[in-house]
Amino acid sequence: MRVIKATELGFCMGVRRAVDMMEDAAGELGPITSLGSTVHNPQVVDRLRDRGVEVIATIEAIDERPVAITAHGVGPKVLDELRTRGARIVDTTCPIVTRAQQWAKKLTDEGFGVIVFGDPNHKEVRGILGWSNGKVVTMKSADDLDAPLPDWMPSRVGVLSQTTETEGHFAAFVQKLLTTHMERISELRVINTLCNATSSQQAATHDLAQGVDLMIVVGGRESANTRHLAEVAREQGVETYHVESAGEIEAAWLAGRDSVGVAAGASTPDAVIDEVVERLYALAPA
Ligand code: SF4
Missing domain, CATH: 3.40.1010.20 (4-hydroxy-3-methylbut-2-enyl diphosphate reductase, catalytic domain)
Incomplete structure (x- = not known):
């Protein structure tokens, strides 16, 4: 069984930048908070927590720590409110x-x-x-x-x-x-406000899905971008599973397959994609 990765997959520029900025800020300023989930991926959230970035759900939960705005951005009222409360802002909004x-x-x-x-x-x-x-x-x-x-x-x-x-x-x-x-x-x-990273991932997923027997799309279940990739794959008529991690893949899915395609949303870290590929090979029918 062959496992083929989409030519464009995983962390996009905006997510890489946001994660790097938050890690750098926590390194320089000490622990920080992130207003909302940094990216819709549980593994990334865990890694950031280990590096001093704690996710808070609402503005009421801010304390003396600097506050990061996530790659998704916020409206001006939220920025004003943070400034009024004297928060130091680390703005990682994707350009x-x-x-x-x-x-x-x-x-x-x-x-x-x-x-x-x-x-x-x-x-x-x-x-x-x-x-x-x-x-x-x-x-x-x-x-x-x-x-x-x-x-x-x-x-x-x-x-x-x-x-x-x-x-x-x-x-x-x-x-x-x-x-x-x-x-x-x-x-x-x-105004074309579509993201090229997203459309290139969708195009790569579209092309790959046409030539394989099964598609595995990797990314957080809350990630709109990952869900869209799964939709694109299904629209090509290929059986498609959306998983958050390698452990969810079942051997039964692979029975009778000659080729499996792997796509991943813009918030999926490289390590998770690698684990998925490894597991697919490990479970591949002999
Ligand atoms: S997918 Fe979103 S965060 Fe990533 S580069 Fe595109 S707009 Fe930015």
Whole structure:
């Protein structure tokens, strides 16, 4: 049985940068806290804890330790609140997320209403909403466009996407917006806020899934990016399992397979991917 890794997988630039910044800050300043989970991966969270970075769930839990903003970013109100409380801030927001936040602010400052294509409960999206001056609506799927646009939506409309969405879904969403709501729109600005790291991982997963008998997608269950990769693999018609760690892989999954593809979300560390590959070889039918 062959095990083939996707050509693009694992930690993206933004996550590597955030983890490095937090570890460096804890090394220089002593123990720090992280406002929310640094990345959606339990192994990374454990490793950071060992190195002096403790995750706190809410702003009320801050103490005298410096506070790191995660790669997903936060809205301006959270930053103001931290400053008011005198917190020392270590901002590890991914530059690609910062760009989406800046566009949300710029568009709404210029009088556009903004539609964010993404999951309103995702931390990155909540942060982007915070920069939108209240003139924003989120839509999770193109089906949300079956309803009328909100009454307050001006005729100048800006569209952004959660960075981890797929190119295909975002393009289909924008196309449907135009075909179903053209009469409400005098000007449409579509900002491509998709992350290349995400789309290259999706493309690599897509290509790999077409040539193997089974796909294993590795990453935290809470990771939107990893879940999207599993979706992309399944859309190619190949049986796909989403696992957080090597220990979840069952020998029965491998029976009769000649080739197994491995993809991994942007928050999955290299060590976890290596363990998955090792376990697949160890369990491979003789
Ligand atoms: S997936 Fe892209 S946008 Fe998200 S943290 Fe990584 S590099 Fe940044």
